[in-house]
Amino acid sequence: xxxxxxxxxxxxxxxxxxxxxxxxxxxxxxxxxxxxxxxxxxxxxxxxxxxxxxxxxxxxxxxxxxxxxxxxxxxxxxxxxxxxxxxxxxxxxxxxxxxxxxxxxxxxxxxxxxxxxxxxxxxxxxxxxxxxxxxxxxxxxxxxxxxxxxxxxxxxxxxxxxxxxxxxxxxxxxxxxxxxxxxxxxxxxxxxxxxxxxxxxxxxxxxxxxxxxxxxxxxxxxxxxxxxxxxx
Numbered sequence: 001x002x003x004x005x006x007x008x009x010x011x012x013x014x015x016x017x018x019x020x021x022x023x024x025x026x027x028x029x030x031x032x033x034x035x036x037x038x039x040x041x042x043x044x045x046x047x048x049x050x051x052x053x054x055x056x057x058x059x060x061x062x063x064x065x066x067x068x069x070x071x072x073x074x075x076x077x078x079x080x081x082x083x084x085x086x087x088x089x090x091x092x093x094x095x096x097x098x099x100x101x102x103x104x105x106x107x108x109x110x111x112x113x114x115x116x117x118x119x120x121x122x123x124x125x126x127x128x129x130x131x132x133x134x135x136x137x138x139x140x141x142x143x144x145x146x147x148x149x150x151x152x153x154x155x156x157x158x159x160x161x162x163x164x165x166x167x168x169x170x171x172x173x174x175x176x177x178x179x180x181x182x183x184x185x186x187x188x189x190x191x192x193x194x195x196x197x198x199x200x201x202x203x204x205x206x207x208x209x210x211x212x213x214x215x216x217x218x219x220x221x222x223x224x225x226x227x228x229x230x231x232x
Contacts, residue, residue, distance in 0.1 A: 014222065017215035019058045023050075024208035026059050031201040034192050042104035043190035044068060045197075068172065071103075071191035073183060079140040080107040080115075083186040084169060088177035091168040092121035093130060101170065103188055109133065109140075115151075115167075125165045126176060133164060145184045 030048045037043035046064040054061035073083045082105035084090070089101035106118045113133035115123040122130035126149075133153055137143055142154035149167040154160070169180035 014215060014218045016055070017211045017218060019055070020211040021208055021215070023054065023059055023062065024204045024211065026062055027204045028201055028208070030064060031197050031204070034190075034197050035194065037190050038192045038194055040190055041106060041187050042071075042102055043192065044071070044103065045190065045192045066172070067191060069191045070188065072189045073186050074189060075186050077185050079143050079185060080109070081105055081185055081187050082107060082145060082167070083183040083188040084177075085181035085183055085188075086177060086179065088169045088171055088180050090117075091124040091128075091170055092117045093124055094121050099124070101172065105187060109136075124168045126168045127165075128168070131165050131167065134162070145182055147179075147181050147183075149180055149182050 027048050030046050034045045037045070045067045047067055049063045049065050051061045051063070068087050070085060070087065073085060082090075084103060084105070089103055090105060092100050092102060094100055100121060102117065104118060107123060108116050108118075110116055110120075113136055115131040115133070117123060125131055131151065133143075135153070135155075137153055138156060142156075144152040144154070144161060145167065146152075149169055151164040151167060152161040153164055155162050167182070169177045169182070171177055
């Protein structure tokens with residue numbers, strides 16, 4: 001009974017070490033995703049959140065929270081590049097009818113005069129309808145977007161700017177952002193700090209290495225115990 005109990009404890013130790021290594025790999029995966037998203041337009045870094053009883057339920061205790069701080073804003077001089085200088089999201093309508101929130105402001109216009117996202121999603125107004133220009137502009141420079149998201153088009157015949165509609169900017173829970181501070185001719189890149197990401201991954205790597213070494217020791221002890229049992 002004593003020998004059997006010792007083997008059982010070793011097995012549990014191996015299980016704990018494997019679970020800990022799995023958790024560290026998932027944590028490093030979140031950090032790696034942030035690093036890969038460093039140069040992505042509109043990418044928001046993810047923070048790992050480990051709830052209670054992680055030693056019992058393993059990686060099911062791990063979740064992510066979104067860091068919604070404004071990222072790096074850079075000028076592009078492209079009239080349909082828009083950046084939100086405050087917290088909030090553009091609303092776009094996917095082809096399957098679902099509404100997506102995004103901070104990626106790389107917009108374009110199709111032959112119908114619809115304002116589209118990078119993947120042909122329809123950009124929505126504050127009223128929830130797709131934005132459609134009343135006529136095609138002679139140049140994209142004829143389109144103006146103010147800091148509140150109001151879209152104007154220059155009418156060459158009347159020689160004046162005409163209001164088209166207001167681009168919808170909402171919070172993560174769908175509430176309208178009244179002062180989004182939109183920057184035309186700019187894009188927002190990620191809010192990832194590479195130095196911070198690498199520093200935060202260091203303890204994950206060290207813990208992984210420690211648990212890997214512990215796993216090897218426990219595995220050797222268990223193998224030795226089984227060999228002794230087999231020889232008796």
